[in-house]
Amino acid sequence: MSEEYKSGSKLEKVLRAGQFAVTGECGPPRGADPEVIKKKCALLKDKADAFNITDNQTSVVRMSSIASSVIMMQEGMEPVMQMVCRDRNRIAIQSDILGGAALGVKNMLCLSGDHQKFGDHPQSKNVFDLDSIQLIHTVKKMRDEHKFLGGDEIKGAPKLFIGAAENPFADPFEIRVPRLAKKVAAGVDFIQTQCIFNLPKFEEWMKQVVDRGLHEKVYILGGVTPFKSFGMAKYMANNVPGMDVPEELLKRMKDTPKEKQAEEGINIAVETCFKLKEMKGVAGVHLMAIEWEEKVGEIAQKAGFLPRPQL
Amino acid sequence: MVIGERKPFDEIMKMIEGHNKIMVLGCGGCVTVCLTGGHDEVRVLSSQLRMARDKDGKPVEIIEKTIERQCDPEYIEGVQALLPEVDAILSMACGAGVNFMAETYSGMAVYPALNTTFVGGSKKEGYYVERCQTCGDCKLYFTAGICPIARCSKSLLNGPCGGSTKGKCEIDSEVDCAWQLIIDRLKSLNQMDRYEDFMAVNDWRSNRDGGPRKMIREDFQR
Numbered sequence: 001m002s003e004e005y006k007s008g009s010k011l012e013k014v015l016r017a018g019q020f021a022v023t024g025e026c027g028p029p030r031g032a033d034p035e036v037i038k039k040k041c042a043l044l045k046d047k048a049d050a051f052n053i054t055d056n057q058t059s060v061v062r063m064s065s066i067a068s069s070v071i072m073m074q075e076g077m078e079p080v081m082q083m084v085c086r087d088r089n090r091i092a093i094q095s096d097i098l099g100g101a102a103l104g105v106k107n108m109l110c111l112s113g114d115h116q117k118f119g120d121h122p123q124s125k126n127v128f129d130l131d132s133i134q135l136i137h138t139v140k141k142m143r144d145e146h147k148f149l150g151g152d153e154i155k156g157a158p159k160l161f162i163g164a165a166e167n168p169f170a171d172p173f174e175i176r177v178p179r180l181a182k183k184v185a186a187g188v189d190f191i192q193t194q195c196i197f198n199l200p201k202f203e204e205w206m207k208q209v210v211d212r213g214l215h216e217k218v219y220i221l222g223g224v225t226p227f228k229s230f231g232m233a234k235y236m237a238n239n240v241p242g243m244d245v246p247e248e249l250l251k252r253m254k255d256t257p258k259e260k261q262a263e264e265g266i267n268i269a270v271e272t273c274f275k276l277k278e279m280k281g282v283a284g285v286h287l288m289a290i291e292w293e294e295k296v297g298e299i300a301q302k303a304g305f306l307p308r309p310q311l
Numbered sequence: 312m313v314i315g316e317r318k319p320f321d322e323i324m325k326m327i328e329g330h331n332k333i334m335v336l337g338c339g340g341c342v343t344v345c346l347t348g349g350h351d352e353v354r355v356l357s358s359q360l361r362m363a364r365d366k367d368g369k370p371v372e373i374i375e376k377t378i379e380r381q382c383d384p385e386y387i388e389g390v391q392a393l394l395p396e397v398d399a400i401l402s403m404a405c406g407a408g409v410n411f412m413a414e415t416y417s418g419m420a421v422y423p424a425l426n427t428t429f430v431g432g433s434k435k436e437g438y439y440v441e442r443c444q445t446c447g448d449c450k451l452y453f454t455a456g457i458c459p460i461a462r463c464s465k466s467l468l469n470g471p472c473g474g475s476t477k478g479k480c481e482i483d484s485e486v487d488c489a490w491q492l493i494i495d496r497l498k499s500l501n502q503m504d505r506y507e508d509f510m511a512v513n514d515w516r517s518n519r520d521g522g523p524r525k526m527i528r529e530d531f532q533r
Contacts, residue, residue, distance in 0.1 A: 086465070090512065112472045115464050117482045126465065133469040134512045149512060167473030172494045178507050179470045185509060194473055241474035241481035 006143065006189060007161035009106035010078045011050040013311040014284075015190065015219045020277055021284030022305045023080060023192065023221060024048035024296050026072065028063035034071050037063075040293050041075040047297040048287060049308055050107055052192070055082040059119025066100050073104050080163060081105045084113025089129040090138065090149055097142060101158030109163040109192065110135040133186050136164055140187030162187060167194035168205035169244035177208040184217050191218055192286040195225040195236075198244040199275055206281050215281030222276040225288045226295055227265035230254045266299060273303035312341035312432065313405040314439045315348055315425035317356070323401065324363060326422040327371065330399040335360070335424070336390065336412070337377030338404035345439055348403035348425055350377040356403065356424060381408025387415050394419060430461075447517030447524065453505060455496035462489035468510040 005012055014021045024044050029036035044051055053072060055065040069079035081100050088096065100108065112132040116124045130138060138149050139162050146157040164183050168176050180191065196202045202222065209215055227233040230253040237245035249268065256264040269287075276282045285305075289295045300306050317323075327333055335357045343349025357373045364371040374393055379386040381404035390400075399420040402409045406427040413421040429441035444461040450468070451458060460466045464482045471490030474481025478491045497503050515521070 112465055112467060115474070115482045117464075128465045128467065129515065130512055131465070131467040131469050132472075133509070137509070138512070165473065170471065170473045171475045171477055171488070172471070172491055175470060175494055175506060182469055182507055182509060185507075241476055 007106040007159045009050065009161045010311060011080065011107050012161045012189070014049045014309055017309070017311060019309050020305070021219070021221060022048040022300055022308065023050050023052060023284065023286045024293075025052040025054065025286070025288045025290075026068070026079075026293065027054045027057060027291070028065065028068035030060070030062050032063065037068050037071045038075055041072055041077055043293040044296055045075065045077055046308060047300050047306065050078040050080050052080040052082055052109060052286070052288075055084045055111070055113070056087065056119070057082075057114065059086065059114050059116040059121070061120060066096060066103065066105070069100065069105050070103050078107065079105060080107040080109050082109045082111060083135065084111045085128050085130050085132060085135055086113030086116060086126050089127050093130065093135065093138065094142065094148055097139060097158050097160070098154075101160060106159065107161045107163060108139060109165065110139065110188070111165055132164060133182055136162055136183055136186040136188045144187070161189050163190045163192060164188045165194065166191050167242045168196075168202055169194055169198060170242040173205075176205060177212060177214070180209060180214055180218070181212060184214055188218055190221060190283075192221045193223040194242060195223045195288060196272060196276070197236075197249055198246050199272065201244060203279065206279055210281040215283075219283040220281060221284040221286040222272075222279075222282050223286045223288060224269050224272050224276070224299070225290060226269035226292065226299060227253055227261070228292055229258070229261045229265070230256070233265075266295060266302070269299050270302040273299065273305070277303070312344055312430070313407070313427060314345050314429050314431050314441075315342045315403075315405050315427045317347050317352070317403075317425055318423065320359065320363075323356070323422075323424055324360070327360070327399060327401060330371065330420070331369075332372040332374075332397045333399045333401055334374040334376055334390070334393060334397045335401045336381065336403060337375075338381040338402075338408050339377055339379045340382070340404070340408075342403060342405055342408075342425065343377075345433065346437060348405070353377055353403055356401075382411050384411075384415070387411055391416075445518075446513075446515075447521075448514065450510075453508065453510065454493045455500055455502065455505075457489055457493045457496055459489050459493065462487070462492070468513060470506065 026040050053065045053068045056062055065081050069081045072079045110132050116126050139160055141147055142158055143160055146154045166180050233250055233253045236243050273285055276285055287296050287299055335353050337349050337353035353375050357375050378389050401422050401424050402412050403424045409423045430443040431439055431441040433439050441461055446460050464480050471488055475488040478488055480486040480488045
């Protein structure tokens, strides 16, 4: 990786400095009230280096990722602007990349996007003009070659730290590392993984990543999500596509008295953080406390990630 | 072939409201093969319409006719002599056939009795599946004969999304993950190295995004 920063984002600086990075997540509201984001920001501030702003996650209409990112920056925090391929063609995607960068966004996460079937507008037409790997390639071309996909020159290229997601637990398992290699070849800078509950399987994936030397070309942040309750664990195990929750974790949550389940969920998340910190090739964690933002600080604290470095 | 499904009966009844003499026109092509718009289906639909309209006290006269293909001028002309006798055509062809009928006969109402659903084939009798999206730039060489554009719910070109579970698509546990099928085929052909080739952004001009398409055999234009 070259000396000069690609984006100069805090997340990039932390990772480049060899520090164990922490990212969080903030879902925009289903309305136009900026106070909702500001409240979440107050809970998350200083608890991580940067925070994903989701882009109409689960295909439910929410405040735009760009606008929410700007509100977060006004609160003195660094967003990772998510962008899905489901809702925009390449014209809109490139336009929004320029817009986001102009407003100060420095990190971007390139995603395919959940199918609209899961959301509140299952009747809508999906786009998928690009897929997530082609989106990575597009951002890199804009940033490094100063060119649009169509080939024209960009005056004032966007400086973005390029992220993507990877799900080590989805099928077919044997192509999950080759798929990461494709993302690396396309130009991704960092990866946030799907929530890790099955640590042995993640370790197996990570070993393949290290064997191919991919961890030296891309920063890998392991995804950690605390269970709020046994009910949530069961829901994630059975209803969320591509999620792998081992039986023993379900049992551990089930055997915990109801009033202590939230605490146990946090314990599991913290234990996962410790394991990830020790695992070769893992450069950080991505804490996704879904609609439970107040717990990010607690997990980060207990895992020994605080205070965050000031770079 | 082009697969079509008959529209809900009430929708068809609504379309022919106010018409007293109609032609129910079948097509001998794809929709005959997929059992929705051929000679037999024309008879069934016509009987149902007559009965329903009789019951409403608004009887309708129906000419039943099926031509070889509704997407071919040679056969379309064959119904011309019957048109003075009717005031609407209810076409049981695919959407292409309906369009051809409408373009050919100005002043004649033409309604679709089918929803044209997809291009595919039959797995077994009466069981049809989509296999092609007519994108106009066939990629099946790279994907071992399984089409990600038609069969991946997100038309992803560089591999499965994170929702592929046990060979099934995230949108429905009855739907195969196209990329699982592709990977299985590539493995069986010992061509897994093809998976890591980057599929560049697609040129959708050959798809309908480039506007309505045509194919011209110059050697037949003299």
